[in-house]
Amino acid sequence: MVKNNSKIQAFDVVNVILMLFLMGVALYPIVYEIAISLSSASYVQANKISVFPKGFNFDSYKNLVQYRIFWISYKNTIVYSVLGTLINLTLTSTLAFCLSRRELLFRKQITLFIIFTMFFSGGMIPNFLLVNWLGIYNSIWAVVLPGAISTYNMIIVRTFMSGIPEEVIESVRIDGGNDLQIFSRIVLPLSKSAFATVGLFYFIGHWNSYFGPMIYLSDKSLQPLQVILKEMIVDQNIEGLGLRMSDLKDEMPTSEMFTAASIVLSIIPVLCVYPFVQKYFVKGVMIGSVKG
Amino acid sequence: MGVYSRLTNRSMIKRQERKSKTLGTLIKQKYLFMMLFPSLLYYFIFRYIPMYGVIIAFKDYNFISGIWGSKWVGLKYFKQFLQNPYFFRTLRNTFIISINSLFWFFPVPIIFAILLNEVKNTQFKKTIQTVTYLPHFISIVTVVGLLKQLTSPTTGVINAVIMTLGGNPINFFMEKGWFVPLYVISAIWSDFGWGAIVYIAAISGIGQELYEAASIDGAGRFRQIWHITIPGIMPTVVILLILRMGSLLDVGYEKILLMYNEGIYETSDVISTYIYRNGIRQANYSFGTAVGLLNSTVSLALVIMSNYISKNVTEVGLW
Numbered sequence A: 001m002v003k004n005n006s007k008i009q010a011f012d013v014v015n016v017i018l019m020l021f022l023m024g025v026a027l028y029p030i031v032y033e034i035a036i037s038l039s040s041a042s043y044v045q046a047n048k049i050s051v052f053p054k055g056f057n058f059d060s061y062k063n064l065v066q067y068r069i070f071w072i073s074y075k076n077t078i079v080y081s082v083l084g085t086l087i088n089l090t091l092t093s094t095l096a097f098c099l100s101r102r103e104l105l106f107r108k109q110i111t112l113f114i115i116f117t118m119f120f121s122g123g124m125i126p127n128f129l130l131v132n133w134l135g136i137y138n139s140i141w142a143v144v145l146p147g148a149i150s151t152y153n154m155i156i157v158r159t160f161m162s163g164i165p166e167e168v169i170e171s172v173r174i175d176g177g178n179d180l181q182i183f184s185r186i187v188l189p190l191s192k193s194a195f196a197t198v199g200l201f202y203f204i205g206h207w208n209s210y211f212g213p214m215i216y217l218s219d220k221s222l223q224p225l226q227v228i229l230k231e232m233i234v235d236q237n238i239e240g241l242g243l244r245m246s247d248l249k250d251e252m253p254t255s256e257m258f259t260a261a262s263i264v265l266s267i268i269p270v271l272c273v274y275p276f277v278q279k280y281f282v283k284g285v286m287i288g289s290v291k292g
Numbered sequence B: 001m002g003v004y005s006r007l008t009n010r011s012m013i014k015r016q017e018r019k020s021k022t023l024g025t026l027i028k029q030k031y032l033f034m035m036l037f038p039s040l041l042y043y044f045i046f047r048y049i050p051m052y053g054v055i056i057a058f059k060d061y062n063f064i065s066g067i068w069g070s071k072w073v074g075l076k077y078f079k080q081f082l083q084n085p086y087f088f089r090t091l092r093n094t095f096i097i098s099i100n101s102l103f104w105f106f107p108v109p110i111i112f113a114i115l116l117n118e119v120k121n122t123q124f125k126k127t128i129q130t131v132t133y134l135p136h137f138i139s140i141v142t143v144v145g146l147l148k149q150l151t152s153p154t155t156g157v158i159n160a161v162i163m164t165l166g167g168n169p170i171n172f173f174m175e176k177g178w179f180v181p182l183y184v185i186s187a188i189w190s191d192f193g194w195g196a197i198v199y200i201a202a203i204s205g206i207g208q209e210l211y212e213a214a215s216i217d218g219a220g221r222f223r224q225i226w227h228i229t230i231p232g233i234m235p236t237v238v239i240l241l242i243l244r245m246g247s248l249l250d251v252g253y254e255k256i257l258l259m260y261n262e263g264i265y266e267t268s269d270v271i272s273t274y275i276y277r278n279g280i281r282q283a284n285y286s287f288g289t290a291v292g293l294l295n296s297t298v299s300l301a302l303v304i305m306s307n308y309i310s311k312n313v314t315e316v317g318l319w
Helices: A002-038 A041-045 A059-065 A068-100 A107-119 A124-133 A140-144 A151-162 A166-174 A179-190 A192-208 A211-216 A225-233 A255-290 B002-028 B030-058 B076-082 B085-105 B107-117 B122-137 B140-151 B157-164 B176-191 B194-204 B208-216 B221-246 B253-259 B262-268 B271-281 B285-314
Strands: none
Touching (some): A002 A059, A002 B140, A002 B176, A041 A255, A059 A255, A068 A151, A068 A179, A068 A192, A068 A255, A124 B030, A124 B271, A140 A211, A151 A192, A179 A192, A179 B030, A192 A255, A211 A225, A225 B140, A255 B122, A255 B140, A255 B194, B030 B076, B076 B285, B085 B262, B122 B194, B140 B157, B140 B253, B176 B194, B176 B253, B221 B285, B253 B271
8 A cells, every 4th residue: 555655656746747847848939039039149149048048138129119010010910800800709609699599591501501611612722813803902801801700610609509598598589579689688698708719719810820911911011910920930031120231240139039029029918818818718629629 | 184283283382381481481580681691691702702713723714814704724734733743742741741740749639638637736737738728829930930949050949959969950941851840849839738628628527436446446547547548538539530530631731831941842842832832922823723622622532531430430420
């Protein structure tokens, strides 16, 4: 018995160490990025940064302040994310409500019409041509409309709404309420947590997306943060900053530090909000996996 | 004749009755349909018109003539792709990347969920979950950015370690052999925690009394995991594995586009990135659509197949 006990403890110790290690792995790249953005250039260039910043300063961020296109894109990302999420939620909630009503005429056919799109799509180029054809290329609508409903998220909300007891809905109907009133007075307030979940999914999706904006927007002043970041990271293109190779002296931040500062600023909103909303995300995955 | 006409009359009346009943329901549900309309319009415009648009794969599409006016060319673009030297390369890379992701990534969330379940302190458990789910919410652009900074041959910490150990710095993003490992490792970093949620839920569904009984019988932690936890989550594992097989052709091309460069196309160029370069960047719309159609048709077949297998093996399917 005593032997058994010590064996259990050994397992627990190893397991806890492993878990701490995994938490470290999850956080390390972000910590490293913050460290680089706060260090001075000589340490970064000598490859001396591992966990903590060395030669602590805010120069990378001070330089970023002058990078106008970065802030324009930051503003664009906020606008696209907010407007996009509003459109997403409006369409998703009304559609999910209708499909959750068992008496809906042609319910089966409509559901099939929608579910089919999860398994087959026109593909990248027909979508691209459609955006051109609709005349919304290079406008905010090209960013927020093509993904206006995620069928997966809609199913999460529909499943949630189907769980609302029929008697509650009947009681409104008996009082003479129509479907609009059932929706606004009963179903909407009761589905708040489902909206929180899919709303956050949508919002994060907009905040993080780069591919759609990259192919649908040609105007630099319309581009969101992720596209600008992509240019810094992949194309190594930091135009408009006024930094020339000859300007990059020791005390000037290097392009790595500049990129690091941009990345840190881009994920700060996510980092700040995430711990508080995390439980909603998990809930969404659960509902989604019960009835995919 | 009279009987016949009376019969058709009766069935016509019946049909009319049914029609007016449908109409009646429609009127009764007018608000529902009002709410439904914008969404259906959305699906029609943004999902079904592009599906119709795939016919340009069989045409010589140009902007001026439009979809209808362009000339039919039959299977020209399909043949062009199948005879293309890049056909084999993109197909091979798609499968190599997909199978490697499956093989290396798939077990990680399962093992993580099982070990997490062995952590007894609830508060600590919650902290672990919060921290390990976080990378899922970091954008792929940022993930690739982090990866580039960490592996930078001049300023990256990984090469600093390699050099301290006496090795030569490796320019990871320029080496053909490193592309797939980088892709898979970053995918594991992004989703090992998030992917575990489903398994954590499955484990929490296992009755606590099973563990108690086993521990009374003298089963240690490993035997409890082996005989209770693993069999308990097996159905979930099987379903997810089968469904994953259905999306074998869906590789994360948005991430690959950020990671690859001309020097390593040999190991990194996949079907979707090829479509992007040829279809959108070089404006070969018909050719790109043909390749995409080929891709999504095979994908659909794989989904149907894996769903069929799933239904037979586990009695759970997507539809």
